[in-house]
Amino acid sequence: MGRVVIKSLPDMSQARNRVRRPDFRREDIVVPPLTKKFGEGRTYWIKTFGCQANVRDEEILSGFFEAAGMKKAKNDEVADIVIINTCAVRENAEEKVYGEIGKHKAHSHRDPNFILGVCGCMMQEEGMAKKVMASYPFVNIVFGTHNLPNILNLVEEHLARKKDLIDVISYPGDIIENLPSVRLDKYKAFVNITYGCDKFCTYCIVPYTRGRERSRDMEDILKECRELVEQGFQEITLLGQNVNSYGKDFNNGTSFATILEAVAKLGIPRLRFMTSHPWDFSDEMLEVIAKYPNIMKCIHLPAQSGNTEMLRLMGRRYTREAYLDLVRRIREKIPGCAITTDIIVGFPNETDEQFEDTLTLCEQVKYDAAFTFIYSPRKGTPAAAIKDNVPDSVKHERFDRLLKVVEAGVISHSSEMVGKTYAVLVDGPSKKDPNVLSGYTENNKLVHFVAPAYLKGHIVSVLIKEDHAFSMFGELVGDPILYLADDLVKALSKEESVLAYNEAKRAYEEDEEIASIRNRIEDAQKAMVQCAAHSDDVGYQKAKNEYTSLMDLYKNHPVVLNLETAESQLRPLLEEIARGLA
Ligand code: SAH
Numbered sequence: 001m002g003r004v005v006i007k008s009l010p011d012m013s014q015a016r017n018r019v020r021r022p023d024f025r026r027e028d029i030v031v032p033p034l035t036k037k038f039g040e041g042r043t044y045w046i047k048t049f050g051c052q053a054n055v056r057d058e059e060i061l062s063g064f065f066e067a068a069g070m071k072k073a074k075n076d077e078v079a080d081i082v083i084i085n086t087c088a089v090r091e092n093a094e095e096k097v098y099g100e101i102g103k104h105k106a107h108s109h110r111d112p113n114f115i116l117g118v119c120g121c122m123m124q125e126e127g128m129a130k131k132v133m134a135s136y137p138f139v140n141i142v143f144g145t146h147n148l149p150n151i152l153n154l155v156e157e158h159l160a161r162k163k164d165l166i167d168v169i170s171y172p173g174d175i176i177e178n179l180p181s182v183r184l185d186k187y188k189a190f191v192n193i194t195y196g197c198d199k200f201c202t203y204c205i206v207p208y209t210r211g212r213e214r215s216r217d218m219e220d221i222l223k224e225c226r227e228l229v230e231q232g233f234q235e236i237t238l239l240g241q242n243v244n245s246y247g248k249d250f251n252n253g254t255s256f257a258t259i260l261e262a263v264a265k266l267g268i269p270r271l272r273f274m275t276s277h278p279w280d281f282s283d284e285m286l287e288v289i290a291k292y293p294n295i296m297k298c299i300h301l302p303a304q305s306g307n308t309e310m311l312r313l314m315g316r317r318y319t320r321e322a323y324l325d326l327v328r329r330i331r332e333k334i335p336g337c338a339i340t341t342d343i344i345v346g347f348p349n350e351t352d353e354q355f356e357d358t359l360t361l362c363e364q365v366k367y368d369a370a371f372t373f374i375y376s377p378r379k380g381t382p383a384a385a386i387k388d389n390v391p392d393s394v395k396h397e398r399f400d401r402l403l404k405v406v407e408a409g410v411i412s413h414s415s416e417m418v419g420k421t422y423a424v425l426v427d428g429p430s431k432k433d434p435n436v437l438s439g440y441t442e443n444n445k446l447v448h449f450v451a452p453a454y455l456k457g458h459i460v461s462v463l464i465k466e467d468h469a470f471s472m473f474g475e476l477v478g479d480p481i482l483y484l485a486d487d488l489v490k491a492l493s494k495e496e497s498v499l500a501y502n503e504a505k506r507a508y509e510e511d512e513e514i515a516s517i518r519n520r521i522e523d524a525q526k527a528m529v530q531c532a533a534h535s536d537d538v539g540y541q542k543a544k545n546e547y548t549s550l551m552d553l554y555k556n557h558p559v560v561l562n563l564e565t566a567e568s569q570l571r572p573l574l575e576e577i578a579r580g581l582a
C-alpha cells in the first residue's frame, strides 16, 4: 500500500491497558495553513453510526471543520469532505459501515479534491484500518477515537504529503477540554461526564475502543451545562458508558449523585442520564433523582440477562436477585419511574432454562422499553473465545419469544397512559407527516400529535388518545399560540430590569417600617372621612396634617424610591414590546 502512510495502528493489549493515568489538557484550536486554504468555501458531511458517544464526537468533529472555515453540506453527495463515524458493538453495525464507505467511490473518482475519512470505534479493532484502506482504495484518512482532536492535523498531512493516512492509537485515553463543537440539535444536548469503560463485560468491545474510564472535571461539566441553559436548551443528557462511576477516579467523595444534583440545580428544564450499570447504583442517586422535578423519572438499566450464571459469564457483577432488588428500590423511592433495558439473547452456550430466566425477568419488571440484541462475537473479547453450542436458528427463535414478552410489558405501561395528560418536549414535525409533531414524554415515550411546527423546542401538554405500544397518539392541550406567550413571560422573567423590579417589590413588601407607615396613612384617611362627616374641622385639620407628613415620609422612603426607579426602568421595555406586538 504505497499510497498509505501508517502513523499508528491499534493494539488490543494496549487497549486493555489501564495503568496510565489520564492527562488533563485544555487545547486551543490551531488551523494549519493548507487545511485553512482547503476549508475556505468548502463543506463537510459526517455520517454517524452507534451510540450517543459517537453523536457527541460528530459534534466535536463538526466544530473542528467549522473552525477551519467549512460549512455543513446539504448532503453527502455535494460535500468536499465526508467522515464516516463507525460503531463496533455488533457485527450488523459493521456491515452497515462497509455499505456506507462503498457509496462514496464514484464521488471520490469524480472529484480529485474530495477527502473521505473513516473513524470511530470500528477503526480501533486490530486489522480493521488496514482492511478498510486495502478494500476501499478511495479512503483517504483512517483515524481512531483517541485521534479525533488531531483531525485538522491529519487533513493537513494528507494535503501536504498527498498520501492517505492511518492514525489509530490504542491507549487508556486523556481528558481534553476546550474542544470545539457544533450541536446537532438546538434544544437537546448531550454532555459527556465520563469517557471510556473499565467494566470489561466479557462480550463487549467498548472498553477496548474507548479506553479507560475517566471523569471530566466537575467545573468543566457545569460550565458546559450552564452555557446550554443560557442558550435556551430544554434538555441535557449526561453521558457515560456507566455514569454511576462518575468521580470514583477523583477519590475525594465526588460521585454521580454529586454531579447530577449540581446540574439539576442549574435549572435546565429536563435532565437525563445514560447509561447506569446496575452494579453500582447508589441509594444516594435515587434520592437525588426523586428530589429534583427536572430530573426525568426514567432510568435505563441494562439487565443483559435474567440468569445469574449467564450474568457471571458476561462479567456483569450482579445477580438476578440483586437486579430485581434494585428495581424494587427504584419503584419504592421513585413511584412511577420508567425503567428501560438492554438484553442480549444467545450468549455462548445459553441453555433454554437460562433463557427462560430472562423471559421471567422481563415479565416481572415489565420494562417501559427494551433494546434486544442477538449476541455478536467481538474479536479480542473473552466471550469470543468461548466455543458456542447454540445454533443460530435457536437464537432467533428465542429472540422472537423475547420480543413478545417485552411488548406485553411495554403495552402494560403504555395502555395506562391513555386518557392522561403528559408534558412533551417537541422535537419537530414527524418524519412521515409534516403536519404531525413528535416529541418525548418524561418517561421517554414517543408521542405524535397534530399542532403547528412552531412549537418545536417547547414543552407542551398532550392528552394521550391512542396507544400504539412503542409510540402514542395524542392531542395538544391548550392554545398553541399561548405557549409562545408563556415563553415570552419566561424570557421576560430573566430580563435584568424585571429581576431588579421583582427584587425592589420584594423589599417593599417585606419592609416593616413601610407597612406601619401605610397603616398609619390609612388610619389618617379614615379619621379625615369621619371628621368631615361630623363637621369636626379641628379634628379634620389634625388628621390631614398627620396624613400629609406621613405621605412625605412614605414618598421619600429609600425602599419606595427604589421601587419607583425599578418600575421606571422596566416600563420602557414593556412599552417597547407592546408596541412591537401591536
Ligand atoms: N455501556 C452501556 C452499553 C453500551 S453497548 C451499558 O453497559 O449498558 C449497548 C448495548 O449493546 C449493551 O447494553 C448490550 O446489550 C449490547 N451489546 C454490547 N456488546 C454486544 C455484543 N457483543 N453482542 C450483542 N449485543 C451487545
Ligand code: SF4
Pocket: 197, 198, 199, 200, 201, 204, 205, 206, 207, 241, 242, 277
Ligand atoms: Fe460494555 Fe459493559 Fe462497559 Fe457497558 S459496562 S460499555 S456493556 S463493558
Ligand code: F3S
Pocket: 049, 050, 051, 052, 053, 054, 086, 087, 088, 089, 121, 122, 205, 206, 209, 210
Ligand atoms: Fe458503538 Fe463505540 Fe458507542 S462501539 S455503541 S459507538 S462506544
